[in-house]
Amino acid sequence: MSTGTERRPGRPRSPAADEAILDATVDLLAEQGFLGLSVEAVAARAGVAKTTIYRRWPTKDDLLTDAVACMKGPHSEPPGESVRDDLIFMLSRVRDAWFKGRFGRLMARLAADGLERPELYRQGRERFVAPRRAAMRRVIERGIAEGGIRRDVDPEWIISLLVSPIISAALTHQDALSRRQIEFGVDTVLAGLRPGR
Amino acid sequence: MSTGTERRPGRPRSPAADEAILDATVDLLAEQGFLGLSVEAVAARAGVAKTTIYRRWPTKDDLLTDAVACMKGPHSEPPGESVRDDLIFMLSRVRDAWFKGRFGRLMARLAADGLERPELYRQGRERFVAPRRAAMRRVIERGIAEGGIRRDVDPEWIISLLVSPIISAALTHQDALSRRQIEFGVDTVLAGLRPGR
DNA sequence: GCGTTGCGCTACGGTCGCGTATCGAAACGC
DNA sequence: GCGTTTCGATACGCGACCGTAGCGCAACGC
DSSP states (O other): OOOSOOOOSSOOOOHHHHHHHHHHHHHHHHHHHHHHOOHHHHHHHHTOOHHHHHHHOSSHHHHHHHHHHHOOOOOOOOOOOOHHHHHHHHHHHHHHHHHSHHHHHHHHHHHHHTTTOHHHHHHHHHHHHHHHHHHHHHHHHHHHHHTSSOSSSOHHHHHHHHHHHHHHHHHTTOOOOOHHHHHHHHHHHHHHTOSOO | OOOSOOOOSSSOOOHHHHHHHHHHHHHHHHHHHHHHOOHHHHHHHHTOOHHHHHHHOSSHHHHHHHHHHHOOOOOOOOOOOOHHHHHHHHHHHHHHHHHSHHHHHHHHHHHHHTTTOHHHHHHHHHHHHHHHHHHHHHHHHHHHHHTSSOSSSOHHHHHHHHHHHHHHHHHTTOOOOOHHHHHHHHHHHHHHTOSOO
């Protein structure tokens, strides 16, 4: 029975190399995209020989899927104030994630290359947007419980309504939404979803 | 002074070849994307020699920009009934454009490759989404004039609010929106934008 | 027919990138 | 020190692709 940490004879593999390779892969994936990324470039940026990469991942695809799988993005819970404020808070974070830093570029890349490699995009989506959507769903459901939101609508669909302007803007190379625009979107949707009549 | 139709000596260029090349280019661009497209593949699909292509366009980039520029998409005006029905009509067309036929795939490709060639995406956007947004803007402004929509909001932003769920779904490989979802989105936004209070 | 140009075909030089191979040196357990 | 494995460096075979060149032949005006 293998323990997973069984000692193999010979020189152990460098964990630093592992990390450097995965990091360089994510960087280049965000910058160049799937087709534009080359193993040679990864090796160069990671300061590593190409053989060191191929010893760990048999093919370029395996490296990519693994890089996406090992990636981590920051995630913070909403402060838990009013539903409106929480939504604005979370949507601002979503906007920052898509427009600042490398995660937005990466997700845009994955979405783009998702036409070719759907699994890769699904993976990134599962990893990044799924937990944020779950947190958002809790806020929506709190709004429903508190009576501010109609209870006959699918929370997922409300989330899409709120989030899609940001994603759509990011994916179609528009400017980032301003705080006023986010507030306006939230207010409009919430006003449209108020119970009664 | 050149008339533009000046007769050149020798065998004239085949217009059929022109059309076949541009058509094949658009097809392959939609299927393979910018980096995946090869001049050789275009020649093969168009049933044309590679030299015939390079005689017309000096480089691959010129061919692509020209192909996008020459492309035409169907566009139909709304029937002009109620603002709600017109919006639902137009959004259904937008959905069809993004999810059926090759135009959606093409725009998704342009958006994806827009990370690399912003001009190419801007061009496609100017050609396809600009006229539809303009038509939509007229409907919104009719709604404002009729008093069903608050007049203190930017129509462009309302359009984004309405359209982005569709675009976002298309660009993130979700299923196409159902008619009920479109209706619900329109109703929610319109309800949130009603004047008063 | 003649000159000119377009067309299809084949071939070529050049670049890039994947994945493999080899080789000397280094890092481990024993 | 020894065997084993990893590491960096270099080179290689192979294929894909860009853009060019040459060669017959076809299509046009004169």
